[in-house]
Amino acid sequence: MNRSVISLQNAFIYQREQLVLSDVNFSIKNGEFVYLIGRTGSGKSSLLQTLYADLWLEKGTGIVGGFELHALKRSQIPYLRRNIGIVFQDFQLLSDRNIDKNLRFYLKAMGLTDKNEMNERILEVLNLVNLPHILEKMPHQLSGGEQQRVGIARALLNKPDIILADEPTGNLDPEMSVDILKLFLDINKKSNTAVLMATHDFELIERYPHRTLYCDKGQLRDLSDSL
Incomplete structure (x- = not known):
């Protein structure tokens, strides 16, 4: 079914009291791959933070993974995030534990308790990112590209409707950046995850x-509309 996994209408995006994007209107369908571009400070990260409820949607309406951002309660935020996979630029792996325990920690935080189910899910996502043999390794023993692959694996643990990736290649060299992008495209194609x-x-x-949204001068434009 070609439903929207994200929809914002007449949304105003704030970072604290500062308005960063005005009157934002866009939707992303199930299985779409979309770029979000713009200069540093143009509002890309603020928009993503609003979508996963790290920032409140102060004005307008928004629906992400079936949750209404404009009516969201704090108690609902963990449930919203179970429908979203989030990938950060700086990997955000826990440095004091190995990869298996990193992923297990995340599954427990989502409320999963069955050990066999955890084992199966961890192996499944590590296979998806082509890193099936690193369970016992510590984060510092992995390259930057491998750490980002683990970050992507972590984002896939909850079988999300959509992955929100905030500059996931920003700390990687050009060759590894291409590899990470190809991995996203592969996951998008095979699992139909937006x-x-x-x-x-x-x-x-x-x-x-691919379709590209552009943050510029306080506005969000869909560049495909001008093609």
Whole structure:
């Protein structure tokens, strides 16, 4: 079913008291891959933070994964995030434990308690990112690209409707950036998981074109509308 996993209408995005994006209107369908571009400070991260309820939607309406952002209660935030996979630029792995315990910690936080189910899900997502043999390794023993793959695996643990990726290639060299993008595209194609990927890497966009949303001067434009 080609339903919207994200929909914002007449939304105003704030970072504290500062208005960063005005009158935002867009939707992302199930299985779509979409870039989010714009200069540093243009509102990309603030928009993503609003979508996973790290920032409140102060004005307008928004629906993400079936949850109404404009009517969301704090107690609902964990349930919203169980429908979303979030990938950060700086990996955000727990440095004091191995990869298996990193992923297990996340599953427990989501409320999963069955050990066999945990084992199966961890192996499944590590296979999806082509890292099936790193369970016992510590984060510092992995390359930056491998750490980001683990970050993507973590985002897939809850079988999300959509992955929100905030500059996921920002700390990687160009060759590894291409590998990570190809991984996102592969996951998007195979699992029909929608992806919204913020990036400033215009070379990636030129090489692998997809629908692109552009933050500029306090507005969000869909560049495909002008083609």
